[in-house]
Amino acid sequence: MPITLSAPELQAVEQDLDRQAAAGLITPKLRIKWDVALGILFIHLAALFALKSSLFTWKAFWTFFVLQWITGGVGITLGFHRLLTHRSFHPPKWLEYFVTLLGCLALQGGPLKWVATHRVHHAFSDRPQDPHSPTRGFWWAHVLWLFAYDDVLDHPVKYLRYVPELARDRVHRWMNDTYVWHTVALGALLFAFGGWPCVVWGIFVRLVFVYHSTWLVNSAAHIWGYRTYQTNEGSTNNWWVALLTYGEGWHNNHHAYPSSAAHGLRWWEVDLTYATIRLLAMAGLARDIRLPRGSPAKMTPISEAVRRLQRFPLPVPTVFSV
Numbered sequence: 001m002p003i004t005l006s007a008p009e010l011q012a013v014e015q016d017l018d019r020q021a022a023a024g025l026i027t028p029k030l031r032i033k034w035d036v037a038l039g040i041l042f043i044h045l046a047a048l049f050a051l052k053s054s055l056f057t058w059k060a061f062w063t064f065f066v067l068q069w070i071t072g073g074v075g076i077t078l079g080f081h082r083l084l085t086h087r088s089f090h091p092p093k094w095l096e097y098f099v100t101l102l103g104c105l106a107l108q109g110g111p112l113k114w115v116a117t118h119r120v121h122h123a124f125s126d127r128p129q130d131p132h133s134p135t136r137g138f139w140w141a142h143v144l145w146l147f148a149y150d151d152v153l154d155h156p157v158k159y160l161r162y163v164p165e166l167a168r169d170r171v172h173r174w175m176n177d178t179y180v181w182h183t184v185a186l187g188a189l190l191f192a193f194g195g196w197p198c199v200v201w202g203i204f205v206r207l208v209f210v211y212h213s214t215w216l217v218n219s220a221a222h223i224w225g226y227r228t229y230q231t232n233e234g235s236t237n238n239w240w241v242a243l244l245t246y247g248e249g250w251h252n253n254h255h256a257y258p259s260s261a262a263h264g265l266r267w268w269e270v271d272l273t274y275a276t277i278r279l280l281a282m283a284g285l286a287r288d289i290r291l292p293r294g295s296p297a298k299m300t301p302i303s304e305a306v307r308r309l310q311r312f313p314l315p316v317p318t319v320f321s322v
């Protein structure tokens, strides 16, 4: 059922927004990051070259397939998310740096900024301060939020307050500052390896595929699916997002137990990233693997009024009824 607001509830939303804005917690006006918007547009347009049959080779396709797992599955899911953001297991330091480098190759921002953004998402899920809540519409949560300037997360130093331990690490800071250049270097290597077909498939098609897979966790896995835990925010368990993202689609489980290395918690909730972490442990490369313990995390209740925030004039999907 779509959420409808009574007049007093709407007034409460306005008062709440005014308080948030006065406290500097939300951006009162949209400021667009044109470099990000045009960069993502360019990557999508370049991926269209894959439609040219002369740019298809099986070598290029398998380059895409292997690299989407290495950069999306290992770099972003296992590295940026389960390791750096939530510290759900402990690898040797060299392996931590290596998977962080793989995450940089997904071109989703530097590790410090990515982790800070995700920690804010957990702290304020589906609240006004959440960077990518679908309470502002599917497309906002999926991609549009990336184009809006955020006073804290886009500030040159303010966002570091959410990642103090990474900010102290010189290697992580270096990767944060140079993340774009690693993809440029990979592009040059792929050109030497297999010419333009490998560049188109291994860089552009792969980036678009991994982008939308990751973005679906923020959009679809906060709208569609089932909820095992009542966490007082909108996360859901979504099987097809879990398949695309190596287990990240079990997102309601994850909000309930954020530091668990396993996101799939029932036998049929397939979680290839957790399987990878177990393999690392068998090889002696991961210890202190954390699993769900105690009662699930639950945010303080939020009124329907505040949850239905429409700070920007974007459509709210009527399917959002959790």
Ligand SMILES: [Zn+2]
Pocket: 121, 125, 217, 218, 222, 235, 251, 255
């Ligand atoms: Zn979430």
Ligand SMILES: [Zn+2]
Pocket: 081, 085, 086, 118, 122, 254, 258
């Ligand atoms: Zn998380």
